[in-house]
Amino acid sequence: MDVHGWSRWVxxxxxxxxxxxxxxAQPRRFVxxxxxxTAGVYFPLGSALARLWTERIPGVQAxxxxxxxxxxxxxxxxxxxxxxxxxxxxIVYYAFNGVEMFSRDPQTRLRGMAMLYPETIQIVTLRQKxxxxxxxxxxxxxxxxxxxxxxxxxxxxxxxxxxxxxxxTRQTHGLxxxxxxxxxxxxxxxxxxxxxxxxxxxxxxxxxTAAVQDIAATRDLKIVxxxxxxxxxxxxxxxxxxxxxxxxxxxxxxxxxxxTVAVMAMLVTRSDLAEDLxxxxxxxxxxxxxxxHQAHARGRDVRLxxxxxxxxxxxxxxxxxxxxxxxxx
Ligand code: GLU
Numbered sequence: 001m002d003v004h005g006w007s008r009w010v011x012x013x014x015x016x017x018x019x020x021x022x023x024x025a026q027p028r029r030f031v032x033x034x035x036x037x038t039a040g041v042y043f044p045l046g047s048a049l050a051r052l053w054t055e056r057i058p059g060v061q062a063x064x065x066x067x068x069x070x071x072x073x074x075x076x077x078x079x080x081x082x083x084x085x086x087x088x089x090x091i092v093y094y095a096f097n098g099v100e101m102f103s104r105d106p107q108t109r110l111r112g113m114a115m116l117y118p119e120t121i122q123i124v125t126l127r128q129k130x131x132x133x134x135x136x137x138x139x140x141x142x143x144x145x146x147x148x149x150x151x152x153x154x155x156x157x158x159x160x161x162x163x164x165x166x167x168x169t170r171q172t173h174g175l176x177x178x179x180x181x182x183x184x185x186x187x188x189x190x191x192x193x194x195x196x197x198x199x200x201x202x203x204x205x206x207x208x209t210a211a212v213q214d215i216a217a218t219r220d221l222k223i224v225x226x227x228x229x230x231x232x233x234x235x236x237x238x239x240x241x242x243x244x245x246x247x248x249x250x251x252x253x254x255x256x257x258x259x260t261v262a263v264m265a266m267l268v269t270r271s272d273l274a275e276d277l278x279x280x281x282x283x284x285x286x287x288x289x290x291x292x293h294q295a296h297a298r299g300r301d302v303r304l305x306x307x308x309x310x311x312x313x314x315x316x317x318x319x320x321x322x323x324x325x326x327x328x329x
Pocket of ligand 1: 040
């Protein structure tokens, strides 16, 4: 190659480098989305959101990660290890205000993005176990949720309402009646219930929950009710519980409606994220909310009109900007 040829090469190379630099001059913004266990609802919804944000927002690289769920997620946010998380509204309220399990470490960096869909407290057992009420769980081996889950908090609060504590921890609080509590993910709980290792499992998640469908596919499933009287007493102590009914035939073999309680799933972010970034994440989610509708049945409950309804903590400024633009109060 002559000098001319070389110089043309150099010009071409430098040109290519400039084009590449031009593209990546847009700073890469990493958005980690904390979800829950893979057999829950947070995981498919969080994964759908991460895909959407990566595809639609230039420079954004979003990734969903499996976690222990709500309690773990708000702590990951506070520590700056994730940018967005799914979590229950009761847990987010406790975290931000430094009450219940957060009394020593309020999670003040949390900011709201959107309210999502109801999460039902499902106490699942097998018909042959003869467990008909929460009181019947005393003396049994019960999966109470993964470590760091909101499920575990709900299990503890509901058992406590019936004066039942965990046998192996100080949370027994001198209660005479106890359960042998196992801290299991939804997938582990489903396997162990099917195998007869445990007697019952708590799951707080949108219905139908994959792990419960999995049990119902091969076993005679029963869902233990939380009757209205109990639900009302629970609400007096913890106002985020709402009485709900699991409709008949939500799961194979579940022919009757089951009264229980529910909380709300929500999307949370961090106060130190740039307003523009959170604005774009919020806007992109609502403009493409159909991806959530497709990812899980409860995704259909996710509606812009109710995005702020019952929001337990202050909204992030970027989310607020979007809702103001759209006239959502
Ligand atoms: N709400 C559950 C929890 O925080 C997780 C639900 C899910 O993974 O869909 O324990």
